[in-house]
Amino acid sequence: MSVYWAEYAWLPDGAAAGVRLDVVDGRITTVAAGTEAPDGATRLPGLTVPGLANAHSHAFHRALRGRTQADRGTFWTWRSQMYARADTLTPDSYHALARAVYAEMALAGITCVGEFHYLHHAPGGRPYADPNAMSEALVAAAADAGIRITLLDTCYLSGAIGKPLEGPQLRFGDHTAEGWAERVAAFAPAGHARAGAALHSVRGVPADQIAPVVRWAEENGAPLHVHLSEQPAENEACLAAYGVTPTRLLADHGVLGPRTSVVHATHLTGDDVTLIGGSSTWTCACPTTERDLADGIGAFRTLAGAGSPISLGSDSHAVIDLFEEARAVELDERLRTGVRGHWPAPELLRTAFAHDSLGWPDAGSLTVGARADLVTIATDTPRTAGFTASTAAEIVVFAASSSDVRSVVVDGRQVVAGGTHQTIDVGRALAEALGGHP
Template sequence: MTAARRLDRLFCDRALLADGWASGVLLRFDAQGLIVAIETGLDTPPAGVERATGTVIPGMPNLHSHAFQRAMAGLTERSGPAEDSFWTWREVMYGFVRRIDPDGLQAVAAMAYAEMLEQGYTSVAEFHYLHHDPDGRPYADPAEMSMRILAAADAAGIGLTHLPVLYAQGGFGGQPAGEGQRRFLSDPDRLLAIVEACRSAPGSHRTGLALHSLRAVSPDAMAAALDGLSALDPAAPVHIHVAEQTAEVDACLAWSGRRPVEWLLDRGWLGPSWCLVHATHVTPDEVAGMAASGAVAGLCPTTEADLGDGLFPARDFLAQGGRFGIGSDSQIIIDAAEELRLLEFGQRLATKRRNLLAPGPGASTGAALYRAAVAGGSQALGLPEPAGGLRAGQRADLVVLDPDDPRLYGRSDDTLLDTYVFAGARNAVRDVVAGGRLVVRDGLHVDAEAIRSGWRRVVDRLQAA
């Protein structure tokens, strides 16, 4: 395995800082992988300091990932006997997940994380509900599958916020779980034991908790899990799938008389440590409540398009000061710029207008989206000093854009980010530093061959099963 090289300093001819673009920037990193100082206005790099070969921007946090689904990307594109939807896709996923063992999960997750780094994601929130063996029995170590996620993140060198998921029932009102869900099931005490095990594991990862959805967790179980998490870490991130599908909204109304986001708002739980994943089907009042709460909207446009979920009302949400981040979710596409592009393009298709998510006249749409997603994603992952640009106190997570990419040639500053986001510059990421370590060089992960070799072995085994 090739060790990612740790940097203590990096000189940038041009870099996006928290207070804007700057030239002649010297970044200093500590042994824990944090930015500890930033100098600007230097004419040349100090002797012995590495120089970035391109414009430097902050790395993008990936706020929603199911890493194991990387191995099923592309395998659900055949029409079923009835009209396909999220719910038919879910049945295919249930069949696939039965075949994944701990070794397979680790190899698939390492591959997904290496691809994320190559495409500009430098940290990830893993929404992890694959806890047990295929028969639904806990492993000898109940945290076995979580430990495999931690190991995969360490191998790839990506920053990790691990979110063990509470999944306790099959539907609203305590409906029994189906056979396809038995690997996911837990209760608050067992789930919190996994959270504690992850918090105690060595490494620099962050640990929070996820509630799978209102349909999969009872109110009492939610309250118990949240109380237990607060006792461990009151600022820990809390994520939940919510209002992704109209059928979920209808079932929630039938169960409680409230829509999903409305139900959460009525509880008074939402705040800046929360991330509401998808929130596709929300009313204007729910949009206003989400924005006022300070919670982050976790948007995954490529997955939401793939599953036919619908469009989040991003323009109204942002106009009210709402915060958002992006995620690769089902890993059908792993590309930070693509998520932002589809987020804006979806709004354009729905309204027949352009540049809808720019913050005002003359503003750069791509740059605004990029900065906002970095800040919101950092908040959702519980990262220090969240902002839309580099600042002291943050993790040393940054991306060097390739100045030789033809689509980026001659572009600078906000126009460069506009081009990166909207002109389809898929191979524009040249180098990536995550936690102060150089993990991608010349567009390729530094340990690509070993990670891909493990991936190929797992795919061969899955296809033979």
């Protein structure tokens, strides 16, 4: 048994002082507030919160950080640079990059990542000897970094509605959804990993190919994610081809529901919001990427009010900081509406703990029986000084950054201590993985 003593801890009812957390076999067995630190306990000075869930990641996009900002353009011009980077990766180089990126996530308090994975094959679309070699590289990278992963294996069959994959996109495709399902069925992830499904988008999967992906997710009880209405052009193309919005198309093909997450959901109609909320479909907000790519501001408050739970993702990794993602959900809404105070800070904080959306319902809370994911945030930095239990959520959401994370425990194992990853020199690993790609 391991014993931790948190100066403060974020419990289901809010911040509590002097919290003892006993851990056995990676699970929390005791939560006791108002205690003195027992002899031999690992002390966690600051505020300890549940592990953070990064519900939407494209690990290789991290290679674009700082290398696209001088270019004037749109999402579509940025995409061509992303494709060029994708075309350079091998299973070995992708493992090295993802290992470093996931270790960066660990430093930021992320204990589980949802990897929206579509870079499946060798250049030209030729399968590797192991058709899931790239999936194996990502799962191994997460293990090396000490975090869990839900590999959201992505069906990606068309370059746009009515157009075939071409160029670097050929690496993404399995020809048909049945071909995708056959490849995914041969992949058996390790214990720290779970397999999920994804439809890239209504641009990337023709309507008549959606059903096999939905069926696979249902039969395997797996989460199902999909990019939705990230750009107005997607909506226009869908209306022209099918006569309905992307959301309505997904609803008509059985995609929406409580195991499904729609990512971005930026340009929606009122009917779209009703369909998403009424089906209890998750919405994954990625505001730092959405602003970086000039996508627009999603109506996340409206979606939550309609019944859609909100999760967070760092997506393209313009930054990796879920506190920044959470506060951007509120601050972007202020810019959109001209009014402050749309989200209570505790509600925003909970969006960072949305492990349910990744198929890990036993994580994301400091309660008996939950996975022992403990993330401790320093409360004496220039950003967090002045912390009190009554202001805990406000300080964390509206002032703290990933740099304030001091300790991270994942399934009872210490991954970060004193703000340092215990097995990976993260800066060096990133520099080595990114080197040689101007």
